[in-house]
Amino acid sequence: MIKHIVLFKFKENLEESEKSQRLEKIKTDLEALISKVETLKKMEVGLNCNPDEKYDLALISEFDSMEGLKAYAVHPEHVKAGSSIREILVERACVDYEF
Numbered sequence: 001m002i003k004h005i006v007l008f009k010f011k012e013n014l015e016e017s018e019k020s021q022r023l024e025k026i027k028t029d030l031e032a033l034i035s036k037v038e039t040l041k042k043m044e045v046g047l048n049c050n051p052d053e054k055y056d057l058a059l060i061s062e063f064d065s066m067e068g069l070k071a072y073a074v075h076p077e078h079v080k081a082g083s084s085i086r087e088i089l090v091e092r093a094c095v096d097y098e099f
Helices: 018-033 066-074 075-085
Strands: 001-010 040-048 056-063 089-098
Touching: 001 018, 001 066, 018 040, 018 056, 040 066, 056 066, 056 089, 075 089
Parallel strands: none
Antiparallel strands: 001 056, 001 089, 040 056
16 A cells, blocks of 8 residues: 655745635645545645644555556546636645555
8 A cells, every 4th residue: 555645835826715725625626636536545635723833734645556647647537627726826745655
């Protein structure tokens, strides 16, 4: 099994209400992938509730194999969900590990 953890930091110059709306949409779009991407076995998306921390959103997902993760990365629904992320993305950190 592979665990895929991604942290996202978004633009700080967005109005708070706009940022909040965008984050909720991104969260909803990512969570919808569980029913659209066969290789995606589990997903959790969390919005940061601590303003003192650097990242705004965390994504934790699980796959049976690295091949499954690679298939997810290029899946059209994942690419589509990623487009709204890239519009406001400043920084991304990722780790993948076997468990």
